Amino acid sequence: MDQLHLSPISKVDGTVNVPGSKSLSNRALLLAALSNGETHLTNLLDSEDIHHMLNALTKLNVSYRLSECKTQCWVTGNAGVFNVPEPVTLFLGNAGTAMRPLCAALACSQGEFELTGEPRMEERPIGALVDSLLQAGADIDYLKNAGYPPLSIKGHALKGGSVTVDGSVSSQFLTALLMSAPLFENDTTIVISGDLVSKPYIDITLHTMAQFGINVENQNYQQFVVKGQQQYQSPGHFMVEGDASSASYFLAAGAIKGGTVRVTGIGKNSIQGDIRFAEVLEQMGAKVNWQDDFIEVTSAPLTAVDLDMNHIPDAAMTIATTALFATGTTSIRNIYNWRVKETDRLAAMSCELRKVGATVEEGEDFITITPPQQLLHAEIDTYNDHRVAMCFSLVALSDTAVTINDPGCTAKTFPDYFDRFATICK
Numbered sequence: 001m002d003q004l005h006l007s008p009i010s011k012v013d014g015t016v017n018v019p020g021s022k023s024l025s026n027r028a029l030l031l032a033a034l035s036n037g038e039t040h041l042t043n044l045l046d047s048e049d050i051h052h053m054l055n056a057l058t059k060l061n062v063s064y065r066l067s068e069c070k071t072q073c074w075v076t077g078n079a080g081v082f083n084v085p086e087p088v089t090l091f092l093g094n095a096g097t098a099m100r101p102l103c104a105a106l107a108c109s110q111g112e113f114e115l116t117g118e119p120r121m122e123e124r125p126i127g128a129l130v131d132s133l134l135q136a137g138a139d140i141d142y143l144k145n146a147g148y149p150p151l152s153i154k155g156h157a158l159k160g161g162s163v164t165v166d167g168s169v170s171s172q173f174l175t176a177l178l179m180s181a182p183l184f185e186n187d188t189t190i191v192i193s194g195d196l197v198s199k200p201y202i203d204i205t206l207h208t209m210a211q212f213g214i215n216v217e218n219q220n221y222q223q224f225v226v227k228g229q230q231q232y233q234s235p236g237h238f239m240v241e242g243d244a245s246s247a248s249y250f251l252a253a254g255a256i257k258g259g260t261v262r263v264t265g266i267g268k269n270s271i272q273g274d275i276r277f278a279e280v281l282e283q284m285g286a287k288v289n290w291q292d293d294f295i296e297v298t299s300a301p302l303t304a305v306d307l308d309m310n311h312i313p314d315a316a317m318t319i320a321t322t323a324l325f326a327t328g329t330t331s332i333r334n335i336y337n338w339r340v341k342e343t344d345r346l347a348a349m350s351c352e353l354r355k356v357g358a359t360v361e362e363g364e365d366f367i368t369i370t371p372p373q374q375l376l377h378a379e380i381d382t383y384n385d386h387r388v389a390m391c392f393s394l395v396a397l398s399d400t401a402v403t404i405n406d407p408g409c410t411a412k413t414f415p416d417y418f419d420r421f422a423t424i425c426k
């Protein structure tokens, strides 16, 4: 197995331009494919999750052209649902932003589709989305375990109407329904049952849909009304913001060992909820400079926080390793769904944080972290989870080295993460 050894880093300083947002790239690609007209996407993320969406679009007969550097894409829209005469199998890796939205879009398209993925994808729930699509009239079967991929979908026009979706495990189920509901035959009212998690991702969805010409009535995140028989309209050009979750590692490094670290590609008005990560750093004591086209963090002594981080589930992992540099016990709360992501992240983070010497309490939906006097050198297992690999790079900002096992797993969202990280290490 590949390993990366990071020696102690005494200071970080500089500017990083983060690659495009995963969430926006995959939403924009799908909506561009369903749209009327050609869309020119710029600053598209070039990573595994996006390749899975692009490969799926190829199999769905969508025509697009990628620039050589793969960060620009011209998509010729279908002007409506997909229409595929032969049965197709789409392999979607472990990309939630491909699996869930495509499941809904294909349920209302013409054709027979099998959606498969990596072994971990077969353990990530999709039952709540399938249940709600069945209410709308879909024909979907589980090929292995009920409630989980792989799926078999017999696509046909969906009626819509009143549909309930459980929002308590993943916001991606609601995102998937919202993006497909304009293509249903009738108006659709989506009623949320359970407490909706990861709410800011719904704002990303609604914002992206609006850029493609579709507005949704949002009744306080409890109910959404979407008119049927609509068509997405290409905005012509769609610029993908930098990825705010990817920014979190650099911003945290600035807070821990700046100097000052500036991240460009995002700014104070970014649509991604994960920019709120910098507010947590502020609460821990770091100095944050919020501008329209960058966010900059300067270090200061950090103290522990005790916060609900349901709104920033991905960036919250970066707080778990930042906590190793804060005085006191940091508590990250209301993050049950860490358990159903790339790995069981509550178990994985607890285990790896203990290896570097932290005292950790792992609850069903929270984690508390108390740093040791002196961090210990450890080989960090990454569980095929890009974020475990990236957030543990911060350990090297101590006077202790860290070894990251299988660093290549960052390819899911950030293939050259460790090279970019090296550019701010002085």
Ligand SMILES: O=C(O)C1=C[C@@H](OP(=O)(O)O)[C@@H](O)[C@H](O)C1
Residues within 6 Å of the ligand: 022, 023, 024, 096, 097, 169, 170, 171, 172, 175, 197, 198, 201, 313, 314, 337
């Ligand atoms: O909609 C999205 O783009 C995402 C939603 C979040 O998932 P959950 O809603 O499952 O928390 C997040 O963790 C994931 O990385 C991306």
Ligand SMILES: C=C(OP(=O)(O)O)C(=O)O
Residues within 6 Å of the ligand: 094, 095, 096, 097, 314, 341, 342, 387, 413
């Ligand atoms: C949870 C994540 O990914 P996915 O889009 O596959 O859900 C993530 O990127 O942290």
